[in-house]
Amino acid sequence: MEGDRHKLRFSPLRAPTRSSRTSLSNTVSCCYCDYKISALNTPLYHFGRKQAKLLRIWFSIGVGFSLTALLGVTLILVWEFGNVLHLFHGSSDLSSSLLFGFSPQVYGSRLSVSDAGYLLLSTLISVSVHEFGHSIAAASEGIPTEYIAIFLAVLFPGALVALSYELLEELQPFAALRVYCAGVWHNAVCCAVCALVLFLLPLILSPFYIHGESPMVLDVPPTSPLSGYLSPGDVIVSLDGKRIHNEQDWMEITTVLIDEQILQSSNLSKSFEGLAIVHRMKGYCVPTTVIEESKEMLFIENQSACPDDLTGFVAVQCFNSSKSDIVSNEDGISRRQRWHCLNARDVVKLNKCGDGWVTEITKGSSRLCSQEEYCVSPVPLPGSIWVEITFASPYSPECLQLGRNSFPASGASDISEHKCGGTFVFVGDLISMAHSVRLTAYQPRWGFSFSAHLPNILEKSLMCTFHVSLTLALLNSLPVHFCLLCM
Structure with missing residues (x-):
């Protein structure tokens, strides 16, 4: 009987004999170890009998939910099986992404140490909620808990509750079903609580944090292409003139800019009318004298010859398209274009032109330069995208002296005026740039410190617990089918 007590089982309910209450021994092996707890037996039993x-009534509701979850899991399995056989047309990743909180195709997907910590914590919480549900449900039916065990099978943590199999057999079928479905029901309630807290988190933290105004940088790794430009505590105000409020805006606008750049590159390769090109792109009004003094560059087959500290621009005089710097021969086989090498840091400080700038202020209207200016646009190179990033440093000593911890929607001009931030140009792979920094939608009201990471920790913990608990609820609803067959 002692050997049977330590036999590994993967069911959430375990039924050893009554003698196990008097002698508990922990199991340790190369692939499995557990720790048995009996101190909670009496409090849980008294609570269950008292209420x-x-x-x-509570666990009867859980039976109804478990049967519904069983139906949902069955439909998911049928859908996935149909996708394998190519019977359905749709995204096979949709159910996994929505229900289990992950997608197989994630850019640079890897599990960091902090992610492993969140996963371990959420697993312990979800499993504990699951097993306490079984224990309390059994106590309400008059069945005491023999012990609760926490185990580690290979690298997977878990828990189980040991109940008397003889007493379970004596229960009415629906009463036994209440015990078996209790874990699934408690995991579902855990999901609901996590979702509610996530929804109310901005309101709960509002006395201490500003939410949804602009994303704040939590970390910039040394390998990030934005290292040296952004620092922890900086706030990203806009990306290419488009206002950003949270991490979702950051990723969505990045995707939009990539699509726009692909379209612009296609237009540039097909069109050689100066105004037609610049008016579909984002440009800057550069004085004619600067253009005349700049170094000219011959641009052939998507290759430039600008020095490292300069960037290639194509220039068009707004009021005289005949002065366009773009030249092409009649046969269209060998196309040559003359460009100008300019300092990008100086150019971005000038007025903008072209209708590619879609901001809250311009509403997409086209802007032209004066007769003494050229509208210049950066040359789109293969694999590289030109974007302007406007940021603020509200926790820098300069801004703290001004007492400016937030910024209005006017953004860049107001920030530059008060020297609390600035604008810089990024040229490169926009996808790697967007994923290389860690952002949060919460800004501390009083200085940047470790407290700035607290909302992010709470959000990740709640989201991970939600997904793990949902996964446990769905997976553990499958054995309910066998319980129904035995009724």
Whole structure:
């Protein structure tokens, strides 16, 4: 009987004999170890018996939910099986992404140490909620808990509750079903609580944090292409003139800019009318004298010859398209274009032109330069995208002296005026740039410190617990089918 007590089982309910209550021994092996706890047996049993009437109603609701979850899991399995056989047309990743909180195709997907910590914590919480549900449901039916065990099978943590199999057999079928479905029901309630807290988190933290105004940088790794430009505590105000409020805006606008750049590159390769090109792109008004003094560059087959500290621009005089710097021969086989090498840091400080700038202020209207200016646009190179990033440093000593911890929607001009931030140009792979920094939608109201990471920690913990608990609820609803067959 002692050997049977330590036999590994993967069911959430385990039924050893009554003698196990008097002698508990922990199991340690190369692939499995556990730790048995009996100190909670009496408190859980007394609570279950004292609130038996209410708990039976509570867990009866859980039976209904478990049957619904069983139907949902069955439909998911049928859908996935149909996708394997190519019977359905749709995204096979949709159910995994929505229900289990992950997608197989994630850019640079890897599990960091902090992610492993969140996963371990959420697993312990979800499993504990699951097993306490079984224990309390059994107590409400008059079945005491023999012990609760926490185990580690290979690298997977878990827990189980040991109940008397003989007493379970004596229960009415629906009463036994309440015990078996209790874990699934408690995991579902855990999901609902996590979702509610996530929804109310901005309101709960509002006395201490500003939410949804602009994303704040939490970390910039040394390998990030934005290292040296952004620092922890900086706030990203806009990306290419488009206002950003949170991490979702950051990723969505990045995707939009990539699509726009692909379209611009296609237009540039097909069109050689100066005004037609610049008016579909984002440009800057550069004085004619600067253009005349700049170094000219011959641009052939998507290759430039600008020095490292300069960037290639194509220039068009707004009021005289005949002065366009773009030249092409009649046969269209060998196309040559003359460009100008300019300092990008100086150019971005000038007025903008072209209708490619879609901001809250311009509403997409086209802007032209004066007769003494050229509208210049950066040359789109293969694999590289030109974007302007406007940021603020509200926790820098200069801004703290001004007492400016937030910025209005006017953004860049207001920030530059008060020297609390600035604008810089990024040229490169926009996807790697967007994923290389860690952002949060919360800004501390009083200085940047470790407290700035607290909302991010809470959000990740709640989201991970939600997904793990949902996964446990769905997976553990499958054995309910066998319980129904035995009724």
